Structure formats: C-alpha cells, structure tokens
Amino acid sequence: MSKEITTRAADYSQWYNDLVIKGGLADYSAVRGCMVIKPYGFALWENMRDQLDKMFKETGHVNAYFPLFVPKSLFEAEEKNAEGFAKECAVVTHYRLKNDPDNKGKLMVDPEAKLEEELVVRPTSEAIIWSTYKDWIQSYRDLPLLINQWANVVRWEMRTRLFLRTTEFLWQEGHTAHATQQEAVEETIKMLNVYADFVEEYMALPVIKGVKTASERFAGAEDTYCIEALMQDGKALQAGTSHFLGQNFAKAFDVQFLNKENKQEYVWATSWGVSTRLIGALIMAHSDDQGLILPPRIAPVQVVIVPIYKGEDSKAPIHEKVNAIMKELKEAGIRVLYDDSDASRPGWKFAEHELKGVPIRLAIGLRDMENNVVELARRDTKEKKTISMDGLTHYIVQLLAEIQQNIYNKALAFRTENTREANSWEEFLRMLDETPGFISAHWDGTEETEEKIKEASKATIRCIPLDNVVAEGVCIFSGKPSKQRVLFARAY
C-alpha cells in the first residue's frame, strides 16, 4: 500500500523520514529547511511542553516572552556568544517591499527602507533578555530571577533534517539570575535533573547526564551540562543542555545588584533549553519497522477503539458499548479515540494506528459483546489478547504504565548493550564501525587530542558523565596519562 515504510536495515535515514511524514507528525514546507508540524506532531509536542512547563513551575519558574528580533549591537555585546552564533544568523536589513517597476506584479526590497541598525533573528535570547534584566535587577531582593520562555528560534544550518535540525525550531529557554555562584551552579544542575527526569519518565528514554568539554561548550558559558541519549543506529543525540554562564552576560550587559552589605556585584546566570528535537530522539529511540512507538505518557492518543461491524444492525449496539467504555476511560484521564469512520475497514485502521504509534488498540465486535470481552493489542510488543470488559479501565490504566516501563527498559537495555569500553585506538575505531554506540575511553584532557580524534574517527566526546569514577589510565589516542574515561560517540 501507499503507506509502506522503509525498513531500518534498508535505509535508516529514509526510515526516519518515512515515520515523520507517514506517521503524520510533520511535513516539508515551501521554505528551505523549515517544516510544518502537523496536528498529530504538535499534539505530541504539546504533551511534552505541558509536562515540562509544569515541572518548571514546580521549581519556581515563571513564563515570559521576549522579542524575536535582537538589535545587532545588543547581540554582539557578549563576544563569545555572538561569535559562536554569528555564522548562522538570519538578519533583517529592511522593513518594506515595493512594486518592482521593471517587473510587473512582482515585489522588490525597497532600498529606501534600509534599517538604521540590522536586527538579528534570535538564534537564542541571552542578549535581548540580559539587556532587559539590567533594568529589572537592582538589589539582592530582586534575585533570584527565574524566567522561562517558550519560543521559536532560527539557526541557519547548512543541512537540515526533520525535527533534528531545522532552520526554525520551537523550544523553551530558561534564563535565570542569581546572587551567588553557588546558587547559579545549583540551578544549572537542578534543571539538568528536571530534563533528565522528564526525558526518562515521560519519554521513556534513558539519558546520560554529563558535562561538555570546552570545545563542545555553549558559546558564552562557563560550563555546559547535557543529557545524551543513544539512538537505534548507535549514534548519540544531545537531548538537552543546561549552562552555567558565570558572570559573562552580567558583565556584558552590566547587570549588577546591591548585596546585603550595600556593595555592587555582578549577578550569576544560567540558561537551559530543550527543543522539538526531542521528538526526533523519541522517534529514533523507540520506533520499529511498522511505525512509531510512542510512550503512553506523552502519546496524543493512548487508546484507540476500532469497532468491528457485522452489518448495519450491529453498529448501534457497538457504538453504545464503546461510548460507555470511552466515558469510563476518559474519567480515568485516558486519552482515547474512537475510530468509527466508515471510510476504511478494520485492517486498514489497525495498520494506520500502529504506524502512528498508539500504545493500545481495542477492537470490539458483536461476538466480543456477547462474551463480555474485548480484543486488546499493545503496540510495543505487538501482543494481542482477549480480555474481559469487567475492570477494563483499571486494566488499561495499569497496562499503560507497564508499556511505559517496557519501552524504557528496552531503550535502557539497548543502551547498556551498546556502551563499551575501548582501551586502544584500534579497538576504538573497530567499535565505531562494527558496533556503534557509546564508547567509554581514556582521554588526556587536551583540546588538541579531542580534535584529532574527531578528525580521525568522526566521533566526538559527548560528555564527561557526572557519575564518572576517577580512574587512572592512558589516553587511547596520545598515550598520555588520563584521569578518567569520557564518553565518545558519533552524534546527530
């Protein structure tokens, strides 16, 4: 049929694209590098967003919204940050179009409408936010300032991929200001933990918490913490970052506060973000050759009910029964969809909802009603069984939790199997090609070696895990002494 998807073994990239497009999550758009997020994909994002938003608020944060445009002079104030993003910035230079006198019916940029100062379309909002914080912060009593914003940003990437890297993407960015270094560092770690908890508990995706090396650090940060996840093709994906910004932005934007001793001090800052990229991680971590597999806790539809008719007469009683089941499921807080469309037959619906990753499917026909049972199929294991209608809601509530856990366990087992220790350069290279995944290996701690390893192997240091044990060894590349193993992988 037209909805067949490429298998992972045949072409992993194409498999991923097929799931995104045919699973109804997103579509290509008329704009290079930008995608349309379709209702089903956006519902998924909304579920993720709502949960994260709740967790941010539980940790004392509030939402605000800052402008899309950043005056160039503000943008360049924090030098390292500006430099880091400079080559991927979209820039607004004019504010008006006019009719093209040489080309009827066409428009042209009006050369008379050139902006005095160019506006950078935000690749991130530190600059505009810190220029604002300057006015908001005077005393230690104004601190901490704990603000998050849900926004779109633009980064002009060379090569784009649906959800994983698009020119425009949706994200949240938290920007906090603190009176002490310690408090800011604690905030950085706290939000890293919020991300890890969210990704593990809601997206059923195990992550490694770690700190980035200097070369992988966010431009303008003192330290960048991250959560790293492993995809089914053995490539790593950075799922979220939390930055300790020190006083870099406070100094660049002159944000000082009066402390209890009546002395001026620069504030300490953090920023942290996750994006729609998480959806890409979700797809690549869990799904199979039949389609998406979505964890129940964030799936737009948790249970789909497909009626099995036997002639017109059976429709009414089935509808009646299904409505009763739906009412109960909804009361239990379950997102349920009744697919009673006459346009397609049951078999087609089964395949369609499997492609879309709906965790549980119920099929109900007259035969089932006579026996007071329902056919239940779970997406994660493809297991199908007949269960009693009595206590159905309770059963489903428990099963959803079990599916959530099972998906997590599977991903965790995969990551465990595909995390290896390499003790020599040859072994390291062989692993990357033959059994791709995380590779734990000794590194001498220098940027030069890191760069050489990257050049020679295409693998990067994903992070120095936070729970790393200190263990002496020798660097796999340079042979120099090393204090600990770090986590390498080829990455998205």
Added chain:
RNA sequence: CGGGAUGUAGCGUAGCCCGGUUAUCGCGCCUGGUUUGGGACCAGGAGGUCGCAAGUUCGAAUCUUGCCAUCCCGACCA
C-alpha cells in the same frame, strides 16, 4: 556551502534519450451498492499551469539556461 540524485493528480509511477492529436497506470479521493475479526469488492466519476521562470522551435513533459524544493554523502551545528 561543495559532490551526487530527484521533482509528471494527495501518494507511487510510465512517457523524456530520438519534440508532434485528448499525458500512462496503480493506490487514494467522490457517488451508489455490497461489505467490515489484519491494509475489501463492483459500477460510475472528479482531479494535471508535467516543480517555477525564461529561451530555442510552427509546436516543449521531452532540448537549453536560471531559479526553487527534497533526499543521500561531506564540511558546520541543538
């Protein structure tokens, strides 16, 4: 941004090399009917600026040039 490939109805495609009536087929879509426990069947029907724009030509889906978009591989990156 470099290399490679692609673009014909919502999707998948034939035709293009070698220009010539009304652009092929399947799926999907619409109408009616029969159906419905793993991607139904019959009958009828609608749907196309052949990616866009110039050019060559009596005539362009087909030849030329430019542009746009997508995919794959690099460099860059969340």
